[in-house]
Amino acid sequence: MKQKLRHFIFEELIFVADSTRFSDDDDLLAAGLNSISIMRLVMFIETEFNITLPDAEITVENLQTFNKLGRWIKGHQT
């Protein structure tokens, strides 16, 4: 799951010089995840993992790192 997220975020949304050095606990928001890219990411997750993410849960706490994203997604997978 994290590999898919990493691929999408670094291919489509954020430029980092060396993505292999970006850890699962590094701050995605500080790295440049902005308004539209957050919307794109949520849409990607919903489609890719076949889940629905409530708007109220689109928060810093759920989006800040790959680890937090992973936990958020798992919480919605049956």
Added chain:
Amino acid sequence: MNTPKDPIIEPLNPADYLTLAMDEEIRQENMPGSLCGFVLVLDSLPDIARLTPRITEFTGQFPLALASLQQQGDRFYWCKRAQTLPIFFTHDCPDPEQTEAFQQATLLHLLNQHLPRETIAPIEFHLITGKDTALFLLRWIHPFCDAKGADLILKYLCTEDKAQREQFDRPKSKALITVQLAKYKWWEKIKLFIKAKRYITRLDRYHSIQHARLDLKPKQLNYVTHTFTAEQSKRIAQQARAHTGLGGTSLYYIGCLMRALHTLAPEQPGAAYCVPYAFNLRKQNAQAPLLGNHIGTLFAQAPKTLLTNRQALFAHLQQQTKETIRQQLDYAFLPVMWAASWLSLKKYGPELRFSHNDGSERSSVWFSDIGLAEFAERSFLGADVIGLRHLCQISSPPGIALLVCQYRQQLTLSYNFIEPLFDEAWIKQLHLLMLQELLNETN
């Protein structure tokens, strides 16, 4: 004009045609074309001894900065000039006591200069001196670069390390509209194209509200800028998060603007506000591509009936954007832009921007959220940046634009408007209402 035949450096990219068509429209109104300005307000003069060679180095690394935009056949190209033009100018304030008036007048003069498209330098740098402040203006014609590109050029000028400056525009890529379109098979492009046409038809169900005095002829661009304190900016960011969530900051500004416009003139004819906003095709933090336009378009539209209910309006705008992205309607505009780049400049606007129902401009107002200005952490070649201003020539209608930017935790709003279709008093009233909306102090 179709006579010059200078050597071609490179063709315009498809997204540049959108701004070129706008340039032509603005010129048809006897205005100067699509001139844009990014202004740094400095607390002192920057180090000229470092700035001058850096601008020269910039033109060496990016020869397009000295090119001439010319039509050859049906297409447009950046062409090499026979003679190099100067692109860095200093305007000395003759009377220090008149600094503010001099700087304002010089800025407006530079942004309202009528110059033929083929002869104007695509980008110029102007230093306007004064008693306690100096303005550094980056003026460019829109086909040359977009707002992010202008931010990157300023960042280039601020970068002290030569090796780091050489990394700008790396890795070299094609125009991002072309890169994005290459991801789709030909039938997927056609599907997207059809989707976009349906999207436009849906938008055109409503007649867009316009506020410009269309019985008057455009005379000149003017602007009003407001910078919020860090504390106010923080409160606005909190309000934006509360109303439109983490992913909808731009929508918060747009919704507030719609409500402010409606409060100012609730009886204005039209059924809905329609606000286009460009999104960047570059990845966030990417330093490439530097030049050219790399944008797609989204529309925020809200019918009049929703404008009085703050919560309902923001929920509507948020849902609309979500649906747009879910259905890939944002990318759907790219094949339309590509196809339209083969149209004549005269036909481009009517095909892309004008309502199919009544032929009027679809956009109630131009809007751009430039986001976080990245160009300098501390200073601009030794001078502290104490303010920002953004200017852009705009077609009329709508004759009004709101440009939003953040720098060092401070939010700046630049209202651009065409006089006499709008006047400064009207814009100031609009801004007072906008303040209340942004800070959620409407009750």
